[in-house]
Amino acid sequence: MLEDGKFGKYGGIFVPELIIPALEELEEAFYKYKDDPEFNEELKFYLKEFAGRPTNLYFAENLSKKFGCRVYLKREDMLHTGAHKINNTLGQGLLAKYMGKTRLIAETGAGQHGIATAVVGALFKLPADVYMGSEDVERQKMNVFRMELSGGKVIPVETGSKTLKDAINEAFRDWITNVENTHYLIGSTMGPHPYPTMVKHFQSVIGEEARRQIMEKEGKLPDAVIACVGGGSNAMGIFAGFAADDEVELIGVEGGGDGTETPRTGATLCKGTEGILHGSLSFVLQDQDGQINEAHSVSAGLDYPGVGPEHAHMKVTGRANYVAVTNKEALRGFELLSKYEGIIPALESSHAVAYAEKYASMEENKGKTIIINLSGRGDKDMFIVAKEMGVEV
Numbered sequence: 001m002l003e004d005g006k007f008g009k010y011g012g013i014f015v016p017e018l019i020i021p022a023l024e025e026l027e028e029a030f031y032k033y034k035d036d037p038e039f040n041e042e043l044k045f046y047l048k049e050f051a052g053r054p055t056n057l058y059f060a061e062n063l064s065k066k067f068g069c070r071v072y073l074k075r076e077d078m079l080h081t082g083a084h085k086i087n088n089t090l091g092q093g094l095l096a097k098y099m100g101k102t103r104l105i106a107e108t109g110a111g112q113h114g115i116a117t118a119v120v121g122a123l124f125k126l127p128a129d130v131y132m133g134s135e136d137v138e139r140q141k142m143n144v145f146r147m148e149l150s151g152g153k154v155i156p157v158e159t160g161s162k163t164l165k166d167a168i169n170e171a172f173r174d175w176i177t178n179v180e181n182t183h184y185l186i187g188s189t190m191g192p193h194p195y196p197t198m199v200k201h202f203q204s205v206i207g208e209e210a211r212r213q214i215m216e217k218e219g220k221l222p223d224a225v226i227a228c229v230g231g232g233s234n235a236m237g238i239f240a241g242f243a244a245d246d247e248v249e250l251i252g253v254e255g256g257g258d259g260t261e262t263p264r265t266g267a268t269l270c271k272g273t274e275g276i277l278h279g280s281l282s283f284v285l286q287d288q289d290g291q292i293n294e295a296h297s298v299s300a301g302l303d304y305p306g307v308g309p310e311h312a313h314m315k316v317t318g319r320a321n322y323v324a325v326t327n328k329e330a331l332r333g334f335e336l337l338s339k340y341e342g343i344i345p346a347l348e349s350s351h352a353v354a355y356a357e358k359y360a361s362m363e364e365n366k367g368k369t370i371i372i373n374l375s376g377r378g379d380k381d382m383f384i385v386a387k388e389m390g391v392e393v
Contacts, residue, residue, distance in 0.1 A: 003027065005193020005280075008316065010309035013192040015279045019172070022179040027194040029099045034201060043094055050123065051079050051086045053205065057213035057371070062340040067360035070369040072222070073343070074210045074238060076376065083346065083376030084206060084234045085116035085187060091202030093120035096183035103182045104128040107171045109136055109164035109230070110301035110348065111143025112376055113187030118152030120185075128152045131170045133163035136300045143380050161294040164230075164304045168278050188231025189308030192279030196308050200236045207241020210371055223368035224249040224359065227375065228351040229269070229322065230301045232308035234375035239320065249321065252311060253355045255297030255348075256324030266297035267324035268307040269315050277306040283315070298327035298388065299347035299381070325351040331388055333357070334378065346376035347384065 005011045013023065033039040047053040055078050060071045076084040089106075096104060104126050108114030114130040121128030130147055134156040137144055144154050160166040168191075175184040189196045189203075214222050225242055227235035229252035242248040255266035265271060268283050275284035277292060285293040285305035297303040314320040325333070330347060333354030338344045345353060352372050359365055378385070386393045 003193060005197060007196070007310040007313035010282050010312040011193060011196055011280050013279060014276045014281065015192050016176065018176050019179070022175065023192060023194070025099070029095055030194050030198050033095060033098055039094065039098060043091060046090050046094070047087065047205065051090060053079070054209045055079060057210055057217065059217065060341050063337065066340060067357060068366050069360040070218070071356065072214065072217070072369070072371045073374045074206060074371055075374055076206060076234065077343070077345065077349070077374045081112065081116045081119055082379060083112040083116070084203065084237060085113045087205055087237070088187065088199050088202040088233060089113070089116040089120040089185060092183065092185045092198070093124050093126065096126065096185070097124050099183065101181060101183040102126065103178065104185050105131070105171050105174050105182055106185045106187060107131045107164065107167040108187065109133070109167070109304065110299060110346070111136070111140040111147065111380060112301065114147045114152065114154065115143055115150065117185050118147040118150035122151045129155055129174070131155050131157055131167040131174070133157050133161065133167050135162040136164065136167070139384060140300055140380060163295070163300070165292065165295070172278070188233040189236045189310060190231040190278060190280065190282070190306055196280065196310055199233050200240060200310065203233050203237025204240035206234070206237035206373065207239060210238055211241035214371060218369060221245055221248050222371045224251055225371045225373070226251045226253060226352045226356050226359065227373035228253045228302065228348045229307060229311060230255065230266070230304050230348065231306070232311045234373055236308060236310060238371070238373040239314070243319065250314070250319065251355065251359070252320055252322045253351045254322060254324045255299055255302030255351060256326040256329070257296040257298070259326055260324050263293065264296040265324070266295040266303045266305070268295070268305060269311060269322040270324045272305070280309045282307055282309040282312040298330060298384065299351070301346070301348040302351065323355055325354045329354040331385065334385055343374070344378035345374055346378050347381045349373070349375045
């Protein structure tokens with residue numbers, strides 16, 4: 001019997017009955033292996049030797065001088081495949097192997113989760129099919145090629161907004177048909193229980209490392225931790241290390257798109273209302289009839305009209321503060337980190353950098369210590385940024 005998987009009133013299991021046995025099997029396996037010494041030793045090996053953990057907590061001296069704060073970057077961009085996504089795909093891929101599954105499926109927006117799934121499929125000799133909205137296929141061609149090089153099969157989705165939401169819909173349809181041999185490797189802290197709990201568990205290595213590292217470097221906890229939020233896995237991963245420390249401000253930065261006052265936004269927690277999407281109760285971008293609105297962000301990883309249920313809980317309880325950064329501001333964040341530190345961030349992470357500048361500019365925050373979770377690198381976004389800046393490449 002499944003637990004309800006609630007964070008306060010958020011989360012839960014709102015799925016067709018056909019999927020319940022697969023979720024029960026997954027929950028049983030997750031709780032069986034998450035504390036199993038053999039499983040964890042194997043996972044630790046792959047995280048270190050294959051993915052490249054631990055990642056550095058880097059003091060950004062030039063940015064610190066510009067901002068007037070002590071700015072640290074948690075360098076998830078340095079991981080194999082270029083983003084934090086590999087932490088979760090290694091965890092779930094290994095779990096699927098222990099469960100005897102012979103096939104992986106996944107959804108992807110910006111492509112980083114798709115790449116991470118494809119390479120883990122190659123590593124564990126499991127074929128991987130990746131659903132991706134055709135609009136995202138077009139704007140992330142390089143990542144599509146990388147997935148295919150690693151043996152993944154990219155399946156373009158032509159329905160709806162042709163982005164992440166629709167890719168998830170198609171992946172769920174596939175899973176219903178193939179539950180016996182297939183593991184659906186969800187890439188964020190969304191979806192029905194046990195996914196939000198499980199993905200957070202595999203991503204919490206970010207926060208555990210960051211907490212230990214900042215204590216070593218500063219001798220104290222940071223004043224604020226800032227991370228971008230789409231579905232919410234990189235933010236939940238780093239927040240996990242500091243959630244029990246009330247003195248640490250947790251700030252999630254959503255994709256504001258053209259602005260939260262416009263319909264072209266991805267700021268679910270800032271603008272959305274309570275609703276059910278992809279199996280859980282959370283905040284959703286929807287109209288007055290409950291129909292899901294299309295989300296928009298310059299970054300493919302942040303244009304999701306829902307958000308992980310634990311983020312919803314952290315918002316309403318006040319444990320975390322959620323803000324929105326526009327496309328234009330995110331592009332400034334992209335340029336700032338590139339020019340001042342020589343580090344090219346993913347457009348998703350650029351939202352966190354952009355808000356860090358705003359945060360540091362507030363008089364009451366001068367001199368504070370900030371950790372920015374640099375969730376991914378910007379190789380995948382070069383053509384998008386060049387186009388936005390009017391540069392021909």
